[in-house]
Amino acid sequence: MPLKGTIVVDEHLCKACELCIDACPQNVIALNDDVINSRGYHPAYLVEEGCTGCSICAIVCPETAITVYREELVRE
Amino acid sequence: MVTQNMEKMKVVYERSQAMTDASTFYCPGCTHGVAYRLIAEVLEEMDIAKKSIGVASVGCSAFTYNYIDVDFVGAPHGRAPAMATGLKRAVPESVVFTYQGDGDMISIGAGEIVAAAGRGENITVIFLNNANYGMTGGQMAPTTLPGQKTTSSPYGRDVEKMGYPIKASELLATQEGASYIVRRSMHDAKNIRKAKKAIRMAFETQVRGLGFSMVELLSTCPTNWHMKPVDAAEWVEEKMIPYYPLGDYKVHPIINELKV
Amino acid sequence: MKRELWKGNEAFAEAAVRAGLEAYFGYPITPQTEALEYMSHRMPDLGRAFLQAESELGAINMVYGAASTGKRVMTSTSSPGTSLMMEGLSYVAATEIPMVLVDVVRGGPGLGNIQPSQSDYNQMVHGGPHGDFRQIVFAPSTVQETVDIVYEMFDIAEKYRMIGIVLIDGSIGQMMEPVVLPPMKEIRKEIPEWAVRGASGKDRRILTSIHMHAEDLEQANLRILKRWQEVEKNEVRVEEHFMDDADMAVIAFGTSGRIAYSAIRSARKKGIKVGLVRPISLSPFPSKFIGEVADKVDKILVVEMNAGMMLEDILPIARDKAQVEFYGRIGGMMPFPDEILAEIERLNGQTRSADAHPRDVWLARMETIAG
Numbered sequence A: 001m002p003l004k005g006t007i008v009v010d011e012h013l014c015k016a017c018e019l020c021i022d023a024c025p026q027n028v029i030a031l032n033d034d035v036i037n038s039r040g041y042h043p044a045y046l047v048e049e050g051c052t053g054c055s056i057c058a059i060v061c062p063e064t065a066i067t068v069y070r071e072e073l074v075r076e
Numbered sequence B: 001m002v003t004q005n006m007e008k009m010k011v012v013y014e015r016s017q018a019m020t021d022a023s024t025f026y027c028p029g030c031t032h033g034v035a036y037r038l039i040a041e042v043l044e045e046m047d048i049a050k051k052s053i054g055v056a057s058v059g060c061s062a063f064t065y066n067y068i069d070v071d072f073v074g075a076p077h078g079r080a081p082a083m084a085t086g087l088k089r090a091v092p093e094s095v096v097f098t099y100q101g102d103g104d105m106i107s108i109g110a111g112e113i114v115a116a117a118g119r120g121e122n123i124t125v126i127f128l129n130n131a132n133y134g135m136t137g138g139q140m141a142p143t144t145l146p147g148q149k150t151t152s153s154p155y156g157r158d159v160e161k162m163g164y165p166i167k168a169s170e171l172l173a174t175q176e177g178a179s180y181i182v183r184r185s186m187h188d189a190k191n192i193r194k195a196k197k198a199i200r201m202a203f204e205t206q207v208r209g210l211g212f213s214m215v216e217l218l219s220t221c222p223t224n225w226h227m228k229p230v231d232a233a234e235w236v237e238e239k240m241i242p243y244y245p246l247g248d249y250k251v252h253p254i255i256n257e258l259k260v
Numbered sequence C: 001m002k003r004e005l006w007k008g009n010e011a012f013a014e015a016a017v018r019a020g021l022e023a024y025f026g027y028p029i030t031p032q033t034e035a036l037e038y039m040s041h042r043m044p045d046l047g048r049a050f051l052q053a054e055s056e057l058g059a060i061n062m063v064y065g066a067a068s069t070g071k072r073v074m075t076s077t078s079s080p081g082t083s084l085m086m087e088g089l090s091y092v093a094a095t096e097i098p099m100v101l102v103d104v105v106r107g108g109p110g111l112g113n114i115q116p117s118q119s120d121y122n123q124m125v126h127g128g129p130h131g132d133f134r135q136i137v138f139a140p141s142t143v144q145e146t147v148d149i150v151y152e153m154f155d156i157a158e159k160y161r162m163i164g165i166v167l168i169d170g171s172i173g174q175m176m177e178p179v180v181l182p183p184m185k186e187i188r189k190e191i192p193e194w195a196v197r198g199a200s201g202k203d204r205r206i207l208t209s210i211h212m213h214a215e216d217l218e219q220a221n222l223r224i225l226k227r228w229q230e231v232e233k234n235e236v237r238v239e240e241h242f243m244d245d246a247d248m249a250v251i252a253f254g255t256s257g258r259i260a261y262s263a264i265r266s267a268r269k270k271g272i273k274v275g276l277v278r279p280i281s282l283s284p285f286p287s288k289f290i291g292e293v294a295d296k297v298d299k300i301l302v303v304e305m306n307a308g309m310m311l312e313d314i315l316p317i318a319r320d321k322a323q324v325e326f327y328g329r330i331g332g333m334m335p336f337p338d339e340i341l342a343e344i345e346r347l348n349g350q351t352r353s354a355d356a357h358p359r360d361v362w363l364a365r366m367e368t369i370a371g
Helices: A019-023 A056-060 B032-045 B060-066 B080-090 B102-108 B110-119 B168-173 B189-207 B229-243 B253-257 C008-018 C033-045 C056-067 C079-095 C121-125 C143-160 C170-174 C214-234 C254-269 C287-296 C310-318 C337-348 C358-370
Strands: A005-009 A029-031 A044-046 A066-071 B009-013 B052-056 B071-074 B095-101 B124-129 B178-185 B212-218 B247-251 C004-007 C023-026 C049-052 C073-077 C099-105 C136-138 C163-169 C176-179 C238-241 C248-251 C274-279 C281-283 C299-304 C323-328
Touching (some): A005 A044, A005 B009, A019 A029, A019 A056, A019 B229, A056 A066, A056 B189, B032 B095, B032 B189, B052 B060, B052 B080, B060 B071, B060 B095, B071 C079, B080 B095, B080 B110, B080 C049, B080 C056, B095 B102, B095 B189, B102 B110, B102 B168, B110 B168, B110 B212, B110 C056, B124 B189, B168 B178, B168 B212, B168 B247, B178 B229, B212 B229, B247 B253, C004 C008, C008 C073, C008 C099, C008 C163, C008 C170, C008 C176, C023 C033, C023 C056, C033 C049, C056 C073, C056 C079, C099 C143, C121 C163, C136 C143, C143 C214, C163 C170, C163 C254, C170 C254, C248 C287, C248 C337, C254 C299, C254 C337, C274 C287, C287 C310, C310 C323
Parallel strands (some): B052 B071, B052 B095, B095 B124, B124 B212, C023 C049, C023 C073, C099 C163, C136 C163, C299 C323
Antiparallel strands (some): C136 C281
16 A cells, blocks of 8 residues: 655646646646646646655656655554 | 645655755746756755855856855856866865756857866766757757757758767767766656766765766757657657767766765 | 066066965966966965966956955966957956956967067957956056066955956066065955855855846946946056156057157157156056146157057047157067157157048058058
8 A cells, every 4th residue: 555645836836837747657636727826827736636755746847846745654 | 636634744855955945937847947956956965055166157057046055156158167167276175066058068168168077177067958059049059969950950950061969978978087977868757866866976076076077967948849848858758868878978986886 | 675587477477476366277378378387386386276278268267267266366368368368358347256367468460470569458448348347457567567566456456346457568578677576475364255165045155247137237337337436536557757848748558668768768868858658557547647748748659569559548638739649560560769769859840730640640651661
C-alpha cells in the first residue's frame, strides 16, 4: 500500500505548463478551470485521490511551485 | 479538489533556501527554472552558498541572479568564463560558477570557454543548450540542429551553407585542464535527477581544486520551438539527444571514485 | 631616496605593485609587453594574482571580475588592444566599480606599427566605449611622472568608483630613466560594502550593468554623472612653463609636451616669448585654464602625435580669442625639437586669417614636411 501524499501548488507561481500533469504517474493533477492567477493561467492542482508524494511533479516543475507532503512510515 | 488530512504528513520536497522567492520571468515550461533549482539545491546541500559567486551571462540567463540567492556579477556576452577567472583568482576561497546559454558560451564566447577549460580554471560552468538564441526571439545558434528552422534559418539549417552544430562537451573534453565534462538533459524527472547529481559532481570538482568542470544541460525552449512544453520535452528526447548524446565526456579519477 | 634606472613599462608595473595591486591580467602587445612580463614574476613572488589572458577581451573581463571583489586590479595594453577592451570598459563603468588601465599608445589605425603615438586620445578621452559616461585620463610625460600617476590612480579610481586611465606612448614605455619609486603599501584588509566575495541571502550583492526600466537606468546614469562633476571640480591637472610673459603658447601633452619643452627653451634663447601648457588631466580637460591662456596670448600652437585630437577640444575654447595652429606627426613618427622650434619661429613671424581649419593648414604643409 503506497504511502499517502499530497501537493500544494503555489497558484501565483504556476504557469500552467502542464509538465507536472504529464509526468504524474498517478494522473491526479489537472489545471483548475475555476481559478485564474494574476498572470492569467489556470494553476495546477490535485483533482483526485491517489497522490503518493513521489515528488516527480515537483522535480519537473520549472517554477518550483510545488511543495510535496507525505505520510511518515510508521513502523510497528 | 482533493483535501487531504495533512496532520500526519511531512514535507518531502520544498523550495531550497538558496533560491529566492521570486517568480521567474521565463516562458511556461522553460527548463531554465529547473536548472536554477538544481544549482540552488546543490549549493545548499554542500553548504557552499554562503561563499558562492555566480556569473550571469547574456540571454535568458541574464537574470539568473534574481533566482539563485548568492553573490552575483553580470558578464558581457560570452565573457563569463573570463570574469569567473578574475573572480576566482582574486578570491580563491570562493565558489565561482557561470550560467551560460548556447549563443553566449559557444558562439561569441568560444574563445573564453576554450581558454578557461584549457587553463583548467577551477570554476564550474552550467551550460544550457536549447538549440537556438532564446532571448532575442529564436535565431539560429551554433547548437541548432541540421534542418532545424529558426528565424534566421527559415528554410532549415543547411549544413552546406551554415555549417554543422558545435558539440561543446566533446570539444572541451579534449582539453587536459578539463576535469569534469558531462552532458545531461532536463526533459523528464529521471534525467533531471541525473542532472542534479552531475551538477553536484561539478561543484565537488571545484571545491576539491581538481580543475575545470562543466555540465551541459539539454533544455527546452517551447516558445521559440513553437511547441507546448510537454511536446518540447519530447523533442529534446527524440531530436536533440541523438545529436548530443548524454554521457560523461571527461571525469577526473578522484571524482569517478567519489560517493556523495 | 634611491634613484634607480627603470624601463617605463616595468616602472609603472612596479608602481602599481607598490600601490597595493592585488591582481593583474594582461596580454602581450608591443610596446607594453614588458609590463606583462614583469608582472608575471613580480606578482606571484608576492603571492598576488597574475594571469596572461587568452586575449585582451579575456583580460578586460578578468579585470571586471576581479574588480567586482573590491580588490585593486589593473591591466595594460596598447591601441589595438584598447579597441578590444572597449566593451569591457563600458561594463565596468556601468557597474560603477574602480579599475586602472595603462594604455601605451602606438601608431594606428588598424594594426599600424609599434612606434609611439598619441592617437588613442579620442578613444579614451571622448569615450570609445558605448554609453553616457566619462573616464578619468591622465597623461604623464616622463617615466617618473608615470610612476607617480599610476601609484596615485588606484586611490582616485576608488574615490570616484570610476575607471582610471593612464595614457602614455610607446616611447615612455620603452625608455629607461632614473626614477625614485614610491613606498610599498600594504594590501588593504577592508572590503568595500558594494563588493562580491561569496555570500548568500541578505548579505549578498548583485553587481550588474543591467537596469531594465528606463527610469532606473536614467537614475544610474545621473548618479554617475554627478560623481563626474566632482571629478571635474577636483582632478584637473595642468603644468605650465614660461607662461608669465608669453604671447604664444604651445599646448601639448605627454611626450609631445616634453619635446615641445626643449623647443621652447631654444626659442626663449632666441628671444621668442613662448611658453608651454602641458595638460596632465586630459579627462577632465583643463578647459578653464586654457580659456585663461587664450585670453592672454595671441597665438596657440597645439602639438600632438596624432592628426589633431586635443586640437578639437582646444578650438571651441580658444578660436575666438587667439590664432590656433596645429603641428602633428602621425603613424608612429615623433616630432624632433627642431621641427617644433621651426613651427614656433614660423608662427612668431606670421599672422593668417582664421578661416582655414588648423588641421587643413597643417595637412597642406605636411606634403613638404613628410614628403
